[in-house]
Every structure is written in C-alpha cells, then in structure tokens.
Amino acid sequence: xxxxxxxxxxxxxxxxxxxxxxxxxxxxxxxxxxxxxxxxxxxxxxxxxxxxxxxxxxxxxxxxxxxxxxxxxxxxxxxxxxxxxxxxxxxxxxxxxxxxxxxxxxxxxxxxxxxxxxxxxxxxxxxxxxxxxxxxxxxxxxxxxxxxxxxxxxxxxxxxxxxxxxxxxxx
Numbered sequence: 001x002x003x004x005x006x007x008x009x010x011x012x013x014x015x016x017x018x019x020x021x022x023x024x025x026x027x028x029x030x031x032x033x034x035x036x037x038x039x040x041x042x043x044x045x046x047x048x049x050x051x052x053x054x055x056x057x058x059x060x061x062x063x064x065x066x067x068x069x070x071x072x073x074x075x076x077x078x079x080x081x082x083x084x085x086x087x088x089x090x091x092x093x094x095x096x097x098x099x100x101x102x103x104x105x106x107x108x109x110x111x112x113x114x115x116x117x118x119x120x121x122x123x124x125x126x127x128x129x130x131x132x133x134x135x136x137x138x139x140x141x142x143x144x145x146x147x148x149x150x151x152x153x154x155x156x157x158x159x160x161x162x163x164x165x166x167x168x169x170x171x
Contacts, residue, residue, distance in 0.1 A: 009118065010086050019112050022083050023056040029063050031073040036129035039160055040138040042145060044123050045152045049116040052083040055125075058145040062126055065141035066134075075138065076129040081117035089113040125153065129160070 010016075059079050066075045088110030119125060126145055128138040135157055142155045 009084065010088065016086060016112055019086055020114060022052045022115050024052055024059065024079065024083065025056070026059070027079045027082075029059070029077045030066065030075040032076045034073070034076065035160075035162070036076060037131050037160055037162075038129065038135050038138070038157060040128045040130065040135065040142055040155060040157045041124045042126040042142045043154050043156060044119045044121060044125055045154060047118075047120050048151045049085060049087070050081065050083075050119050050125070050149060050151065051087075052115040052117070054149055055079055055081065055083065055117060057148040058126060061148055062128065062141045062145040065144055066128065066137065069137040069141075070130065070134050074130065074134055078127045080124050080127060081119050083115035083117040085116045085118055086112045087114040087116050119151070125149065 059077075062077060066077060090105075090108040090110040126142060128142060130138045139155055139157065146153050146155070
C-alpha cells in the first residue's frame with residue numbers, strides 16, 4: 001500500500017453543494033463476456049490524485065487504439081479508480097484593481113470545481129484483457145493512455161490461467 005495522502009478525502013456529497021458530474025462515461029468497454037489469455041495492466045508508480053478528465057482522456061486514447069487494431073469484440077478494458085474526491089479551487093482575481101474587489105486569502109476554502117480519484121503506488125489504473133495476437137497492441141494502447149495521466153507508470157503483462165469449466169467445455 002502507498003503512503004497516506006496529506007489531507008483527508010473531501011468526498012461527502014451530502015454536505016457539499018454544486019458538485020460537478022464525473023466526465024467518465026463508461027468504465028468497462030469491449031467484449032467483457034469473452035475469456036482472454038492475457039491481461040495487460042497500467043500500474044501507477046506514485047501516490048497521486050488523478051483528475052476525472054485525465055481518466056476520461058486515458059480511456060478514450062486506449063479504446064481508440066484497441067478498437068482500430070482489434071475491433072469491437074477483440075478485447076476487454078476496464079478503468080478501475082473511481083473519482084470520489086471533490087477538488088476545490090479558490091478563485092482569485094489577478095488583474096489591475098483586483099485588491100479592491102477581492103477578499104484575498106480571507107475565507108479561502110474554495111468552491112468545488114472537479115473530481116479526482118486517489119491513486120496509490122502499484123494500483124492498477126487501466127486493465128486490458130486480450131488474446132495472444134493482441135498483446136503488443138494492448139501494450140501500445142496502454143502506453144498511449146499513460147501519456148494522458150499526470151503520473152509515471154509501468155505496464156505489466158500476465159498470462160491468465162483458464163478455469164476448469166472452460167477447459168471441460170472445449171474437450
């Protein structure tokens with residue numbers, strides 16, 4: 001498990017007014033009912049809050065590469081972290097004469113502006129399952145998605161073991 005974040009999570013929707021909706025439209029894509037031989041995962045190498053816009057951009061980039069190369073039914077993809085945390089921003093005026101209009105840092109709690117997911121070290125962010133012919137495509141797609149995230153990461157590929165029920169069904 002990674003280190004603890006510096007502040008408590010600000011996520012109690014019951015007490016917060018004006019929370020923006022999450023930009024992530026789908027968390028699972030592709031053919032999720034099929035069984036695949038390989039799993040490629042994009043792991044975080046640091047503890048960071050990841051903005052919901054970054055997660056959506058990652059999803060779009062990875063999905064575009066996978067659908068172009070493997071088709072709609074050739075893969076299964078999941079975005080794992082959910083943006084629970086609500087980020088706040090203190091609007092500060094930065095133009096001439098702003099000192100007469102603004103309150104400065106007085107009551108600078110801020111207004112809700114975005115959502116973020118708390119991602120810890122070695123936590124999977126995106127998981128793609130493919131067959132043997134799609135392993136290189138999945139690694140390339142996850143590399144494209146990593147460029148959209150505000151953190152460093154690594155891609156690992158592992159072979160999935162087949163369940164006994166699948167082996168019996170094919171015999």
